[in-house]
Amino acid sequence: MARRRYGCRVTAGTAARRGRIDKRAAILEAALRTFIRDGYGLARVEAIAELAGVAKPTVYNHFGDKETLFRVVILDGASRTSDHMIDALDALDTLADDGDGDDLAGDLSRVAREVIDCQLTEEGWALQRLMYAEAARFPDLFDEALARGGARLHNALAGRLARLAHRGRLELADPDTAAAHFLALISGDLPALSALGTRKVSDAELRTAIAAGVDTFLLAFAPGRRPAGRDTRRGRRAAAMDSGNRT
Structure with a gap:
């Protein structure tokens, strides 16, 4: 691709x-x-x-007034960043439509890199730092910005992963859970690696983080890797109860 x-x-x-x-x-x-x-x-x-x-x-x-201007700046920034990230997911539509690619890990890695490149912009990190710094002053704005940003990306990704599952490229019971796992696995290390965008992350570090995230994702959701329709939430509850019984 x-x-x-x-x-x-x-x-x-x-x-x-x-x-x-x-x-x-x-x-x-x-x-x-x-x-x-x-x-x-x-x-x-x-x-x-x-x-x-x-x-x-x-x-x-x-x-x-200044407060209204601040709110518009934050919400516009959240929408703009999520728009770019959602655009980067378009390649997953091609994967779902073709259904015959044999390098799913490579394809997902390239899509992940597009998403992360959008997340790593100077503006994106600056807006995140600003939003977190002012969260106590504007808690409602914080929630709305997350809804316009991360929640939109999550929902868009869940829909595309569901299409991949329908085509047999993935095996998952809950696209929302799979989307949350994918985003966490490919970008969860970025805040620490970049010190919230204040430190440059090398290309090698990005490739390593993405590869590890995609590999772990496919261990859970590639066809044949786990029983179809497995309820991961029930599994977590059972594991917690079993752990409690052993203590």
Whole structure:
């Protein structure tokens, strides 16, 4: 399967570029950069307006106040990042339609790399750090951003894995559980490896993490690797009860 690229890199604004976009987009871009740099508490609307090349009243005319502007920035960022990640899942549709590929591990690894490349952008990590830093101040915003971001990706992946199972490429009883496992296995090490996006992760480290994650995923969900229709939740409960009986 040929590798596709989905344009996950953040694009920094310039004065020339702002001349070609509307004022609202310029304000949002300036606000994103200012909130990332200063945090919500220290960010000033005056600084955002200056960076956007607009008058301070123009910011208020478009967004009302700083809190509303912050909410729009976070939610737009979450939606934009998840859009790129969901686009990266399109290759799984080809796998489900073809149904005759003999390198499922390689195919899943390439899709995983596309998803992770989107997650590793400077903007994506900066938004995550900002969102976590302000979670106590805006708990409802935190929940909504997760719904627009990770939850959308999870649901999209579950649907595509279900199609692969229907074609006999995977064997799984619960696509939602399989999607959660896949995302955790391929990207669970990224926060520690990258120190929440503040440290560069080498290509070799990414390849190793993805390969290990995909291999573990296929041990659980490749055809013939486990009894069809096995209830993994019941298995976990039984294991916990058995462990309790031994103590």
